[in-house]
Amino acid sequence: MPAFAIAFPMIDPVAISIGPFAVRWYALAYIVGLLGGWWYARLLVNQPGLWGGTGRRPTQTDLDDLLVYAAVGVVVGGRLGYVLFYNLEHYLAQPAEIFAVWKGGMSFHGGLIGAALGVFLLARRRGLSVLTMFDLASTVAPIGLFFGRIANFINAELWGRPAPDFPYAVVFPGAGPVPRHPSQLYEAFSEGLLLFVLLALAVRIAGFRRPGLVAGIFAAGYAVARGTCEFFREPDPQLGFLFGREVSALEGGVTMGMLLSLPLLLAGLFLIWQAMRREPLPAAGGTGATA
Structure with missing residues (x-):
């Protein structure tokens, strides 16, 4: 093992196993x-000062249903996004494997589209502000991002680019003997923890009284964090660099993750601009929402 490498902590990818159930x-x-995210959203809904008083706040029942809508959207959208964006040729040749989700293969950007569609449908059905519900969902999304990237590290997947002189590089099983950036942990910190704190501060300052603001900060913040981490992350082997070529750990070609994050950045900046152009809604009064 190279002098600077850290041995990968061998953790069983199966967390709980009871007989055939794993x-x-x-x-x-x-x-x-x-x-x-559901628990955090319930806490936020029960703080009237965060909400505008001119529209209906989501109830606890709305949040319970939102959990189902978001879960279906994340799983279906994440899988279809991976199929379309990352490995279309393979799945066109073997379409039955599209449903083999246990073999892995999920896309954040696809999951985001699926979750956004679920939030949109629920908001329209319940007479809730779509932008405000996007804000609420965006506030809690980094929780899932954080744990998802930690799971990527435990699974020794989506590893980073070679970094033989980096003192905290890791030799991942299945990635050869070369020490690599633990890019999954970089993403857990930036897309998860750091973005969670940024959004919590935005909610504390502006609440949900500027519809679209928090969602815009999330979209732009994630795009910047993901785009930055892509400089340290090994491109998917079936895609490689879309154009350009790798020069060093901090330079290289454009990856699919970078490309998909660009429209997300533009959408986020647009939402922020639109939200700041409007006057904030007056703060709501009364007690927290109930089912």
């Missing part, structure tokens, strides 16, 4: 992320 860390990350 729960993997990756599945557990989805469950914890969704339930953690």
